[in-house]
Amino acid sequence: MPAEADVHQLDEGLFAVTGNAAVQEALAHPLIVAEHPLKASARAFGPNMLDADGPSHRAFRALLAPILSAGRIAEYKQALMPRLVHGLVDSIAGIETDTFYDSFAHRVPYGIVCAILGIDASLEDRFHELTRPLARLLDYPTQETDETHANVTELLRLIEEQRAAKTAGAHSLLETIERTRDRKGISLTDGEVRSTALLFFLAGTETSSAFITSLVYCLGRGIFRLDELRDETIRDAYIEEVLRLYPPVQTIVRFASEDLTVQGVEVPRHSAVLASIAGANRDPQVFDHPDRFQTGRNLKGSIPFAAGGHACPGARLAKTEFSLLIQELIQRCSDVVITRDRLGMESQSFSHPTDFSVEFRTR
Numbered sequence: 001m002p003a004e005a006d007v008h009q010l011d012e013g014l015f016a017v018t019g020n021a022a023v024q025e026a027l028a029h030p031l032i033v034a035e036h037p038l039k040a041s042a043r044a045f046g047p048n049m050l051d052a053d054g055p056s057h058r059a060f061r062a063l064l065a066p067i068l069s070a071g072r073i074a075e076y077k078q079a080l081m082p083r084l085v086h087g088l089v090d091s092i093a094g095i096e097t098d099t100f101y102d103s104f105a106h107r108v109p110y111g112i113v114c115a116i117l118g119i120d121a122s123l124e125d126r127f128h129e130l131t132r133p134l135a136r137l138l139d140y141p142t143q144e145t146d147e148t149h150a151n152v153t154e155l156l157r158l159i160e161e162q163r164a165a166k167t168a169g170a171h172s173l174l175e176t177i178e179r180t181r182d183r184k185g186i187s188l189t190d191g192e193v194r195s196t197a198l199l200f201f202l203a204g205t206e207t208s209s210a211f212i213t214s215l216v217y218c219l220g221r222g223i224f225r226l227d228e229l230r231d232e233t234i235r236d237a238y239i240e241e242v243l244r245l246y247p248p249v250q251t252i253v254r255f256a257s258e259d260l261t262v263q264g265v266e267v268p269r270h271s272a273v274l275a276s277i278a279g280a281n282r283d284p285q286v287f288d289h290p291d292r293f294q295t296g297r298n299l300k301g302s303i304p305f306a307a308g309g310h311a312c313p314g315a316r317l318a319k320t321e322f323s324l325l326i327q328e329l330i331q332r333c334s335d336v337v338i339t340r341d342r343l344g345m346e347s348q349s350f351s352h353p354t355d356f357s358v359e360f361r362t363r
Contacts, residue, residue, distance in 0.1 A: 007265040014272050018279030020286045020301050022263045026275045028308035032254045040137045040144050044152050045195040059186045063177035081324050084111040089328045096359040101213040109208035113201050116173045119162050135206050135349045204314050207248040210350035214246035217353040220338035223293050226330050237295040239322050243304035250278040250351045335361045
């Protein structure tokens with residue numbers, strides 16, 4: 001796309017937004033909305049947080065707020081995450097693998113979200129099997145199949161079954177958000193609550209799985225020695241720079257509800273607007289040498305978790321998870337090394353490097 005432009009018309013009714021300021025404007029624009037009747041996610045899940053706007057979206061987010069509060073994340077960090085992170089690192093320490101994403105990256109995020117949802121740990125692999133084919137339902141356009149609809153139905157059944165069994169008691173996501181709904185008088189049905197819980201599960205696990213893969217890939221490229229990341233400040237800066245370069249969601253699809261302009265470009269009503277998080281995070285007008293991995297740079301303008309009213313509510317939870325993973329790798333491994341790299345990249349749905357082998361060398 002022309003470097004001198006930030007908003008590009010790709011076809012009739014289809015626009016791509018790539019510049020940092022333009023992407024942030026588009027994501028915060030009150031007339032550029034998430035809701036569209038043809039979105040596969042809306043058809044599969046019904047009314048839900050990802051596809052709602054305005055008061056409905058705020059109501060959905062209010063349900064998740066208690067689950068993602070600073071206090072609750074501190075509890076997860078103390079009582080839940082260490083066991084999961086230790087289990088993951090225990091399974092990879094001393095091995096070389098070319099299937100890190102498929103075989104290992106999901107274990108911590110799935111474990112966390114299953115625990116939050118109140119799903120028994122014995123069902124985590126089943127949830128992973130059912131959930132992964134649904135990832136592309138978050139794209140637009142995408143192809144729905146009998147399998148994806150059957151998977152949604154089965155996942156909702158399992159969630160309800162586990163809720164009835166009270167696996168996680170009063171602290172499960174469903175119990176918490178239903179209490180919040182009733183206490184605040186939020187007008188959402190039980191079905192809408194379950195759909196939001198399932199989408200929270202899908203988005204939270206798949207974005208984290210993708211980013212953990214990117215994180216391990218960057219560690220394996222030898223940009224830093226592991227021991228340098230013992231310092232929390234350096235470790236946090238490292239994670240933020242990986243997030244800038246490898247945001248797990250590269251493109252967000254929105255729709256123009258009315259005729260409008262973005263950075264002076266006219267966008268007609270009903271147009272699809274593709275907001276490029278990847279483009280915004282590598283805008284040379286904002287970041288010097290934007291394709292270079294460089295910790296310590298000014299990251300104002302980096303939006304790996306999007307921006308505006310739909311910005312990811314689980315960002316703090318995810319960053320806590322990533323930091324603990326690096327700390328555990330430091331304790332167990334002397335080095336993480338990419339041993340084969342064909343520079344592949346999965347850029348659809350949840351983005352991450354592909355077609356590489358990585359070795360986790362123990363101390």
